[in-house]
Amino acid sequence: MLDSTRRPVVVDTSKSPHARLRPLPLTDVRLSDGFWGPRRRANREETLPSQYRHLEETGRLDNFRKASGKMEGRFEGIYFNDSDVYKWLEAAAWSLATDPDPELTKMVDAAITEIEDAQEPDGYLNTYFTFERADKRWTNFDLHEMYCAGHLFQAAVAHFQATGSTRLLGVATRFADHICDTFGPEEEGKRRAVDGHEEVEMALVELFRVTGDRRYLEQAEFFVDARGRGLLGRPYGLHDPSYSQDHSPLREQDEVVGHAVRALYLYSGATDVYAETGEPELLKALRRLWNNMTTRRMYVSGGLGSRHEGEAFGEDFELPNGRAYTETCAAIGSVMWNWRMLVLEGDARYADLIEHTLYNAVLPGFSLDGGHYFYENPLEDEGTHRRQPWFGCACCPPNVARMLASIPGYFYSASDDAVWVHLYAEGSAEVRLNGGRAFRLGQRTNYPWEGDVEIQLDGEGEFAVMLRVPSWCEGGASIEVNGEPFPEQASPGAYAEVRRVWRPGDAVRLRLPMPVRRVEAHPYAAENVGRVALMRGPILFCVEGADNPGLDPRDLVLPNEVRLSEDFQPEQLGGVVVLAGEAEVSPPGEGWDGRLYRTATRQGEKPIGTTRLRAVPYLAWANREPGPMRVWIRSR
Amino acid sequence: MLDSTRRPVVVDTSKSPHARLRPLPLTDVRLSDGFWGPRRRANREETLPSQYRHLEETGRLDNFRKASGKMEGRFEGIYFNDSDVYKWLEAAAWSLATDPDPELTKMVDAAITEIEDAQEPDGYLNTYFTFERADKRWTNFDLHEMYCAGHLFQAAVAHFQATGSTRLLGVATRFADHICDTFGPEEEGKRRAVDGHEEVEMALVELFRVTGDRRYLEQAEFFVDARGRGLLGRPYGLHDPSYSQDHSPLREQDEVVGHAVRALYLYSGATDVYAETGEPELLKALRRLWNNMTTRRMYVSGGLGSRHEGEAFGEDFELPNGRAYTETCAAIGSVMWNWRMLVLEGDARYADLIEHTLYNAVLPGFSLDGGHYFYENPLEDEGTHRRQPWFGCACCPPNVARMLASIPGYFYSASDDAVWVHLYAEGSAEVRLNGGRAFRLGQRTNYPWEGDVEIQLDGEGEFAVMLRVPSWCEGGASIEVNGEPFPEQASPGAYAEVRRVWRPGDAVRLRLPMPVRRVEAHPYAAENVGRVALMRGPILFCVEGADNPGLDPRDLVLPNEVRLSEDFQPEQLGGVVVLAGEAEVSPPGEGWDGRLYRTATRQGEKPIGTTRLRAVPYLAWANREPGPMRVWIRSR
Structure with missing residues (x-):
């Protein structure tokens, strides 16, 4: 007995007794x-x-x-x-x-x-x-x-x-x-x-x-x-x-x-x-x-799998950057699993990770031209790792294709009397809640480059709009309905429930401030000690040779007091925000010439100058001339 | 035509035209x-x-x-x-x-x-x-x-x-x-x-x-x-x-x-x-x-081979500690190669590395009881890596056995009018220089636990005694002949040439100061940033659970000002020097509970107390009850 509704949905939990959320057809x-x-x-x-x-x-x-x-x-x-x-x-x-x-x-x-x-x-x-x-x-x-x-x-x-x-x-x-x-x-x-x-x-x-x-x-x-x-x-x-x-x-x-x-x-x-x-x-x-x-x-990055050997997860905190395996298929598998966990109860942690993984672990596997793929996604590279048009073991390319083709199915869900907005992007959806209430929902936004989202609702009656406030939005979001502040708590890492009696033409404005964040890793993650990764909104950044010619990114030190500029550059990499700021150049001192170990001098390395550091979204790396790339950069 | 001399030597360069040093029979x-x-x-x-x-x-x-x-x-x-x-x-x-x-x-x-x-x-x-x-x-x-x-x-x-x-x-x-x-x-x-x-x-x-x-x-x-x-x-x-x-x-x-x-x-x-x-x-x-x-x-440690995958060398500075492969056989291969390089011209760099590798990369592969072996030699471990009595792929055990059995052959060489002392240990040798001059050479020393070596010579005539001054002996060595300072420069990482007309009963005293050294790694070796390894003389130390019960060695921080005591403990691990001193205990703060990444606080971890850190030679680790082990410890 085939399901006569036959609507294309990513995972059909419409009748699953232990899933709270129902899919919206693509x-x-x-x-x-x-x-x-x-x-x-x-x-x-x-x-x-x-x-x-x-x-x-x-x-x-x-x-x-x-x-x-x-x-x-x-x-x-x-x-x-x-x-x-x-x-x-x-x-x-x-x-x-x-x-x-x-x-x-x-x-x-x-x-x-x-x-x-x-x-x-x-x-x-x-x-x-x-x-x-x-x-x-x-x-x-x-x-x-x-x-x-x-x-x-x-x-x-x-x-x-x-x-x-x-x-x-x-x-x-x-x-x-x-x-x-x-x-x-x-x-x-x-x-x-x-x-x-x-x-x-x-x-x-x-x-x-x-x-x-x-x-x-x-x-x-x-x-x-x-x-x-x-x-x-x-x-x-x-x-x-x-x-x-x-x-x-x-x-x-x-x-x-x-x-x-x-x-x-x-x-x-x-x-x-x-x-x-x-x-x-x-x-x-x-x-x-x-x-x-x-x-x-x-x-x-949300990437998973630390070991080339056995394409495997590692031990706790075993997270090498250059030898990260982080197969594109594993990132896709993570989105698939998190989606299934999300629809059980609507816990925003899973949706947060879906967003994070899509931008920073799935998309890096895919070239801007649509014809080249990464199997492994290291977090640093000397410029030798390049996307390939195909592989002998070709699991990743069609996996990326099915993820991109089905991505609209991950944006929204419905529950009894609520529509859930998991992901943000300019667009629209036809929503049908239980009991037949149907309405159009529009999103106006420049996400992921800007954090303002206007949700336009063309529906009537009482229901809730569940807006995910991402966990990266640490200062909290603000919500307005028809220009008036909405009292609902919008704490990060949760859905803000905007419940009211709606009228056609109503609009909700969600403001998700996107300051540049310097992210540090747990101190047991040994390779990242003394380093930070740059994030802005849901996007992870990296320093790439193409933007920083002649510079070894290992020698960059980003002082804490330096404020980074954030500019959307429409001509760059299909249109991305680029971060920039003055960083120190601090290469290994002369005392290291020809040495791998030495009696500790406790002097550290001294900056020999400064440079304009530029960082681009990691999802777009390796789309230009080869060069060194690093996600984690030294900080002080 | 078999060589009628038939004396057991490690590598027989007696007649090799491009080797300066000739072997002494075992x-x-x-x-x-x-x-x-x-x-x-x-x-x-x-x-x-x-x-x-x-x-x-x-x-x-x-x-x-x-x-x-x-x-x-x-x-x-x-x-x-x-x-x-x-x-x-x-x-x-x-x-x-x-x-x-x-x-x-x-x-x-x-x-x-x-x-x-x-x-x-x-x-x-x-x-x-x-x-x-x-x-x-x-x-x-x-x-x-x-x-x-x-x-x-x-x-x-x-x-x-x-x-x-x-x-x-x-x-x-x-x-x-x-x-x-x-x-x-x-x-x-x-x-x-x-x-x-x-x-x-x-x-x-x-x-x-x-x-x-x-x-x-x-x-x-x-x-x-x-x-x-x-x-x-x-x-x-x-x-x-x-x-x-x-x-x-x-x-x-x-x-x-x-x-x-x-x-x-x-x-x-x-x-x-x-x-x-x-x-x-x-x-x-x-x-x-x-x-x-x-x-x-x-x-x-001198260990070689960074990758489990392919049992391979890694890229430059790819030196993960927990996933170090560092096969015992690779360390033995390094000793074999360095010995062959050494005998070409008598360059002390090779002998230095032989000594270092023997103590710190070959011997860790071998249990004190003589019946258990490591194939891989990680530089940190959670207590799960234990020596085995044999392996399906059993290359390492007999390789260790042939190295130990032939080790006397690595101590000395002869050249035309010199005897070369590469390694130090209590014992003696019968030396035969070209032209038939033969004499007995005795070593009195507590090496590697003490750096004083007395060389007793029972020979006559003019020849040189070439004494290796190890590169770790950074302050320089002092040499006395029959109680009088010998003017020869004894700079580290070179052979001091003690050339004179010898008389039976002459004695050379070599003093190699052995302060505890905190060793740092090249700043590109990412896992070791902010950490030091402890060495004393040729011996690399590690912190092991058996000496530091209840302590996670990842949380130890060794302040620079702390002086470590150095005690030879005859009952410990077959007799070893143990280092000890007051270290800080600085675990990840509460802010890390359940988190792997966070917006950088720049606060670092705060010590919650101090503890008596004890460090034992890495060569003897994993001979007691299982527990965590680290060679590289945090420092400040």
Whole structure:
């Protein structure tokens, strides 16, 4: 029984008993701003078509043609390459929902045809396990069969919601049925197994929500519960079971460990399960993990994953800047998880982190031209790390594409008698509250470069507008309704509830002061001792060689008393605020020539002069000529 | 034509045209001190017998029995496991040279029999490439065939020198001949290839020196020259060619990169080649690499290898403390390379680093009980990193054993009319200079815990005693001969030349003041900003939980004005100097509760009290109950 409403929403909690917030369809949200607008245009015009070409040119689509017998030859590439096709399809589906495009529709339909034709009669579908490997299906759970299935399911849900077509959804449910028939409790005559790379869990819950088939939810729950019981053994030989979060049952875990993307996808799926089941122990574990992650194991960018080795979270406070792994996919996984936590109760902490992560950890992975990507996102670099048009392991590019295509779905939520404004950008939304009250909500703002937001409401009756006051807005926000101060407390890191009887033409003005903030890290984060990161509003800044020619950013010292200017520069990097101010240049003294260690002189380094420091948003770094870059700069 | 002198020496530069220093046989050096003595006893009594048991119990010796057909079954373990047997044999041979032991001789002879019997008729020998893999020989140069061969050659040289037996040497030369017949220039009808893991280069030079067969030297030169020309391709899929130093010809390299042990073994082999050929470009490259390593990529312990990923050197100043890889084998490789550089011209920089590395990077890998080892040697730890009795990849344990067994060979050298004293410890040596002058040299000292050394000379005639004044002895040393000040400049980091006409009973007194030094790191080494490491003489100290119960060493702040007491404690950790003094306890303030980043307050942390800080030598850490450990402590 398919959900007849069929509206494209990011995570459909419309009927989830343990979620307070309901999604707004992407199609009801318009972004007409100068920040997301150009990025979403690049996503449509450059990213999606060029990624389709990469899928063709690297043989990823051919693998489906070979599997169906339309083309000669063997599988080519990495065993999880099918997932890139699915993620691209999901991205394309979201894009078609908001921006119909006949050319893109053709590509989507062609890809779906190849997928349909490659599916086995029993529902199984994975082009790596064809021909000589056909009998190796479900024998090695580190080969991402369920991971690929999960991405197929997510793509299918998005495609159905966006287009109404059940073609891909049919493929997905046939495969999901195969998985449900194959895996489960032994007492049901099934196999107990979990996948090395989580993903299928949240996908199954989404499939449940769109089909109404409770079996998929139960299967997701089974996979969440079965993990951490030794089923995977020691994945990949070198890796510990914690690599796949398989070291203990999720409900007993209290530290985020192992491969960061896997972890975040697991937490996302488990949160989806909680939204349906409401089991308190599960939520407790998720909150413990979130607290450990955000207070011990997260970069100032919101980036996650400190180690190249195992693409893993590190120990508490293990946050190297140059060797930060901080995979773009992990940032996306964090947005996905935080969104699911947010809609449970509407706790602004999660929305704060979504905003912060989008600007400072997801977007750095994406070039301004829309065709180049970072896999790793270090917080400092000597100028050698550059975005690539594609990767052999190409998880990040289509992940960025689906995030950008679906971003309107993250701006608002509805609850019984409130509309929730999570993110700010010029644009509008059609809001429908319970009981059928519908109205138009407009945002006029220059966010994220200015902190004034005017919310125009074209509705009638009593309801609340929940305005997120970001945690960075430490001095507090001010709110006016129709020019009069509104008494509601607008404390940072919470939603200000503006509840009243509304009349058409009412307007709320939210003022979020955006002073430049010098941010310091916990003293146990060893690399950042004596350093600050610059933030302004939600935006993290960095010092980049292109703006500071001939200067080693390691030698910059920003005195506390220096006031930084803040200028919006429309010609710079697609239009960004640039910070500038007088800084000291304090290179290592001559006593360090040819030495790495010495008896402490306690003299410190002495400034040899000053320079005009310029800092640009970290999200836009590496879009100009290569040069050194640093987020954390010395201060005094 | 075997060298008839057959005296066990660490690296036999007796006839090397481009080496100034000649080795003293191990058998002519006695260590009767309280530092090396007990460690060498543990090596003989616990390490060597227990390692032999491990070789048996893990099937490493059985692999030879299987290869020769004496035992049923297939190869077991990792493909380079043969090398552990060879390294153990080398260690045992050195030990037998100075300390005959019938039980150990039996084990050695038994192991050699298995090796002899497993050798193929054509000289090839590698038990991994037997049975079904026999036809895979020399097809994948990342499978360590030449690496294993090199360790066989080194063991054979040591065994021949120590015992006069040519049994193992015969095996080695047959295999070396096979390698020389197989690999070389195409124009000689041979295959161009290099091994993924360097080692065979230095082993071939050693084989040349003991046999006089110049072909082995030429083969070593060929392997050094052939590297960096794309022969290896992209080793291990994930790794870059720099992993095996194969990214460019050695003579063009100027940064130490890739797998640290491989790199150090390559540099050692290339230095051996230089000692014979004297090619200036090769020495220039080696000096460039040494400078890069010691001024940019070395831990304060002398440890090398910053990355777990690829067991690799990092970028300049990439020196994380908790995630330091600093493999014990890399420290040993550094001693081996520095020894080879030292004997070229007698530059004290290399001897300084040998001393420093032995105390602070090799010995931490070895437990006081002689039966447990570190593979990785982090400079800080939360109490979870503990020495193990053995490893699946067991390169480090027998490497430590051969270093300890051969350590007397690193104490002295001879040149035409000088004896060189590189290291200090109570003991004696029989010295033979060119022209046959022979005399006994005694050392009376409590080194490394006290800096007074009395050198007693029982010789006659004019010659020089070259006394290393360590670079840590920054205030300069004082020298007396027979109680009278000797005018020779004794500046730190150089050899003081005490040249005169000696009479029996003469004595030289060297005074090396050992104040506690607070060492700071180059300001680009980000984790060490605001911190110092404590050193006294050649010994690096650390703060360990066992001495500072209930204290988080991250919260310690050592004020500059605090004078640390220095007490030798004979009952502690086998007898060590312990440093102690009043330090501040300055934990993160309450403002950090539940936060990882915040707007900078510029207040810093405030001390909440003081505590008696105690610091013990890093070389002895983790020999008591587990607890946190730090080398770098905060200072103000």
